Amino acid sequence: MKVQSYLVLAIMVLFLSTAFAQNALDIYANAAEHRINKNIYGHFAEHLGRCIYDGIWVGPDSDIPNVNGYRKDVLEALQALEIPVLRWPGGCFADTYHWMDGIGPVEKRPKIKNVFWGGVIEDNSFGTHEFLNLCELLGCDAYVSANVSSGTVEEMIDWIVYMTSDDDVEMANLRRQNGREEPWDVKFIGIGNESWGCGGEMTPEHYADLMKTYSSYARHYGGRDLVRVGSGANSGDYNWTRVLMEEGARFIDALGAHYYTIAGEGWHNKSSATDFGEALYFRGIQQGLRIDELVSTHAAIMDQYDRRQRVGLFIDEWGIWTNVEPGTNPGFLYQQNSLRDALIAATTLNIFNQHCDRVRMANIAQTVNVLQAMILTEGDRMLRTPTYHVFNMYKGHKNALLLPSHLVSEDYEFDGQSIPAISSSTSLSDDGTITMTVSNANPNKAIALEITVVGKMISSIQDGAVLTAPAVNSINTFDQPDVVKPAVFKAFQKESDHVLTVELPSKSVVALSLQCK
Ligand code: AHR
Numbered sequence: 001m002k003v004q005s006y007l008v009l010a011i012m013v014l015f016l017s018t019a020f021a022q023n024a025l026d027i028y029a030n031a032a033e034h035r036i037n038k039n040i041y042g043h044f045a046e047h048l049g050r051c052i053y054d055g056i057w058v059g060p061d062s063d064i065p066n067v068n069g070y071r072k073d074v075l076e077a078l079q080a081l082e083i084p085v086l087r088w089p090g091g092c093f094a095d096t097y098h099w100m101d102g103i104g105p106v107e108k109r110p111k112i113k114n115v116f117w118g119g120v121i122e123d124n125s126f127g128t129h130e131f132l133n134l135c136e137l138l139g140c141d142a143y144v145s146a147n148v149s150s151g152t153v154e155e156m157i158d159w160i161v162y163m164t165s166d167d168d169v170e171m172a173n174l175r176r177q178n179g180r181e182e183p184w185d186v187k188f189i190g191i192g193n194e195s196w197g198c199g200g201e202m203t204p205e206h207y208a209d210l211m212k213t214y215s216s217y218a219r220h221y222g223g224r225d226l227v228r229v230g231s232g233a234n235s236g237d238y239n240w241t242r243v244l245m246e247e248g249a250r251f252i253d254a255l256g257a258h259y260y261t262i263a264g265e266g267w268h269n270k271s272s273a274t275d276f277g278e279a280l281y282f283r284g285i286q287q288g289l290r291i292d293e294l295v296s297t298h299a300a301i302m303d304q305y306d307r308r309q310r311v312g313l314f315i316d317e318w319g320i321w322t323n324v325e326p327g328t329n330p331g332f333l334y335q336q337n338s339l340r341d342a343l344i345a346a347t348t349l350n351i352f353n354q355h356c357d358r359v360r361m362a363n364i365a366q367t368v369n370v371l372q373a374m375i376l377t378e379g380d381r382m383l384r385t386p387t388y389h390v391f392n393m394y395k396g397h398k399n400a401l402l403l404p405s406h407l408v409s410e411d412y413e414f415d416g417q418s419i420p421a422i423s424s425s426t427s428l429s430d431d432g433t434i435t436m437t438v439s440n441a442n443p444n445k446a447i448a449l450e451i452t453v454v455g456k457m458i459s460s461i462q463d464g465a466v467l468t469a470p471a472v473n474s475i476n477t478f479d480q481p482d483v484v485k486p487a488v489f490k491a492f493q494k495e496s497d498h499v500l501t502v503e504l505p506s507k508s509v510v511a512l513s514l515q516c517k
Pocket of ligand 1: 092317371
């Protein structure tokens, strides 16, 4: 048979497979164009509730086992997660933060009131040194948010010099005096946070002017140019993105955007993190999927002003936001984390991977004890949430090449509404491994998925991992920390050189790796 005939046959097989298999995923193994930036798997830690204090930092004198003040259990769990980048100190807190309060001898640091989060007294015992040393312990990049609305350009410049300069200048010498000889390798600087809201209630035009001024001074002091991140839009506020791109695209290297999933009626009643049935489950997944449209639209607007895609889109806050756990401080945003939240994380990360040409960072809110956390703590106890496990299962995507794919999925229907049941993304890492992450949102039905690898032959399929649990609202507790945890996944079958079938359990996330030739 001639080459052309083989080609025609292959195209027909492909067409027939997607036309007739109800659930089919075609992966184009030779068509990679874009790399999945590892920073899509980034995190966020704010001076909010028990994220920093109690969650990450207990101080060196604590009875809780610690490494120079960092909780040992949390540190080890985060190290195992290999987090690529950590955003700090906020959030809304960032625009009230004066960095000089958080340096020098701890007993001399001024106390302030944390006006946004519970009105508690912040003693500044966790400051610049504690944060940047944490990043070094975690082996991750630092993303520092500068105070734009209640700070000054001078204050920001001094901070940058303090952190990054190796020169014989006042701020670098102050750092040395405070015990740190070498500058830190800070990579990202946020120019304010939510400047349309808690960060100053600005119009986009007003913020654009400030952004240009701050950005003009936000680099060139240390060994590298900082990546300057403009404070981005609230969810679907496309006008914000348009104005900033039009007015200031050349002054920034990335533009943020924030999106929180709310399953309940709205901000006034976000609904319980644990006490929900199928209606709130469905709505949570459905609202989570909205991020696809938001990212596509923000990216399309950015394309109009930045055709070469120089400016990255950073979704520097995302995740599900529920009512707080009963009996906890409403200003601390402490919520439990269920299998539903793991599915939201899985589908969202698949969406970010699919948009990796523009989305180059994302920071789930937040790392410990706040919102959709990786880790919860209580006294000296700690647990890994279902969302933690998703991040662990998706590790293979970091810095891998996105493989284009075409997914045909049956719908998951509830109460007259429907969403696609399956979500997926696939990537090829430099060592040749193909990582596939697939989820089935339907809580009532397992789904058989036929996967065709186009352009390469499957040589082996490794046992994968599956995350599921008895119920969509199953959670891990301090007494039962492993109710929702990954198990070995073997429910796959190689059908031919190019085709495998996978049986996705109901309400599950699956990660699989293949070797192809
Ligand atoms: O993550 C909690 C808060 O949500 C952040 O401080 C703020 O930026 C956003 O509104």
